[in-house]
Amino acid sequence: MQGPGVDAVSGAAARRHGRGTQAWRMPAERSIMGDQLPYERRLASPRGDATRTTTVPDGAARQDAILVVDDDLLMLRLVGSLLVERGLRVHTATGSSEALRIAAAIRPDLILLDLHMEPCDGFATCALLKSNPVTAAIPVIFLTADTDHAAVVHGLTLGAVDYVAKPFAPAVLLARVRSHLLLGRLTGGLRAEVAARTAELTALNGRLKRLSAAASLVEQRERRQLAQGLHDGVIQTLALARARIGAATEPRVSLAEIDATLESAIADLRSLIFDLSPPELHLLGLDAALASLVERTRRRFPVDLALRVGGALDPLPEEAAALAFLGARELVANLIRHAAARSGLILAERDRDRLRVSVIDDGRGMDESRIGRGFGLFSLRQRLESFGGSLRVAPRAPGACVVLTLPLAGQASATDQVRDGS
Ligand SMILES: Nc1ncnc2c1ncn2[C@@H]1O[C@H](COP(=O)(O)OP(=O)(O)O)[C@@H](O)[C@H]1O
Ligand SMILES: [Mg+2]
Structure with a gap:
């Protein structure tokens, strides 16, 4: 099987941590066994500890960033070189706490997480990543020699998106990385879309609430206007008409005046009724x-x-x-x-x-x-x-x-x- 810069990763995987060491067959001219890899730049961490961060040269376009976590330095370099050769930005961590710190600081697009680490293993690290809102959405792929079904299921239930069994074929690792980066991008896009729609709905909801408050205010105002129209117009005119009828014995108050007052009351009433619901319409x-x-x-x-x-x-x-x-x-x-x-x-x-x-x-x-x-x-x-x-x-x-x-x-x-x- 042809790998990028690595012929194949094969052989019976003797494990570290009491399970032996892994045997990787590398092409001699591209050995990644040396101390300095061509892509590697050691960035001094603020605390001056051994954070190993591998990046592409300055000025490069923004690429997907991957955090590789493994307490096996050889494995770190192997996976790192594989990914860097594919143009990915690679950060490395050799333990859980370092991984959590780097993940929260740089928010990589993907984390490749070794399962067997001391003192805090990959399961616990994954659980901690998922419990932090800053790192919860970052897809995690387990790298593990442990292909026991129960372990795989446990990893997936903790929120990992996939696992790659060690020893792995580089092409398989790259294909999985690529597809999860794509999925992650799509999910991120969807999440942003949902967030935007939710914000829109929340704003609309607020506007609707304000408008419904305004509606009841308008209704109140209309009722008050009608009540005021009845009181100031019709009631006053009718009261005046009554007073005039009462004084009808006086020669100065003519029936024509009373008639005009009542006519005005009728006009006021018609106008109010028209505002309520025009009889012409029905x-x-x-x-x-x-x-x-x-x-x-x-x-x-x-x-x-x-x-x-x-x-x-x-x-x-x-x-x-x-x-x-x-x-x-x-x-x-x-x-x-x-x-x-x-x-x-x-x-x-x-x-x-x-x-x-x-x-x-x-x-x-x-x-x-x-x-x-x-x-x-x-x-x-x-x-x-x-x-x-x-x-x-x-x-x-x-x-x-x-x-x-x-x-x-x-x-x-x-x-x-x-x-x-x-
Ligand atoms: N014929 C119009 N000419 C100019 N502006 C108008 C006209 N009709 C409505 N508007 C504008 O549209 C706004 C919304 O109208 P409307 O929903 O009826 O609310 P309101 O009449 O209570 O202000 C008004 O405040 C006004 O600025
Ligand atoms: Mg209006």
Whole structure:
């Protein structure tokens, strides 16, 4: 078998630690038995101990780093030279505590760990590596002469990804190293992806919580507004009407005045009812409700708002009509509150499959990124999407154009019914 720089690693493995020594057959000209290997650089550790660190020359591109741990120096050099010749960055440690320290400091991409070391063996070292969050994710491959199944299983349950039996064929060791480096990279990529997605979800969750808090605040505010409208408008006007009826014997208070007061109370009530749920929508349909919305807005605000209806809108399913009206009302409220527009247009169109309502203005303009800044458009989009529809901001300059779309799933419009003779 051809190995990289090593012909073959063969022979009956006599073991150290009372089990003898291993016999490695090396090509003479590339012997790694000498004191100084061509790649080797001894880096003085901060404490000046015998940390043996082997690296590729300075300036090399970042390569995968491998920590080889073995108390057999010969084995360290053999494995080290094999990996360095394949362009890998190799660090070595001759014992458990040294291995733990180097692993935490450099976080190698892979650890090749000898099983039989004194005083702390490979199993205990692996367990310690896995219990430290800094080193837990680093894949560990056991190098062992002990191919007893129980030992292998024990190593794998401790978190090792693989084992290579000594004596080994260099090609096998390299193939395993390569495949675990690749797996490690893929796993790292996946882990980063999961972390990024989790962070995204956490941020979204926080935003949702803030928005739901804002929603209940908006609801409270709307209730207060309605209560205040009833109190300041309708109740006051009716109280005034009563007072006038009480004073009706006075010639100065005419029936016409009482009539005007009651008329104003009725108008206030109608306006409040329209804000709650417009009767036009249920009695006459979306077309009439939108016309009423335009008319009321023009009366209350200095904006030239118009309605254009493409084709017959009604009849519509009740929920679609209600959602389309609610959407149009939110967009018109935004036009008044945010756009600083002089004019606006509600454009409502329907065909057999969908209903589309666009609100266009000539104000300061907006884009999709504004959705979610407040509660109105965000919750409207949620409701439309849960209905199978959509809300989008169409590009437009100057001004804004927000388009609501609702599916009608083959609902026939009045025009279709006339056309079909139904
Ligand atoms: N027609 C518009 N013109 C300009 N900006 C708009 C318009 N409609 C919405 N916006 C912007 O989008 C944001 C989000 O709107 P919305 O979700 O309805 O929240 P809110 O109205 O409560 O602020 C608004 O705060 C505003 O900055
Ligand atoms: Mg709004």
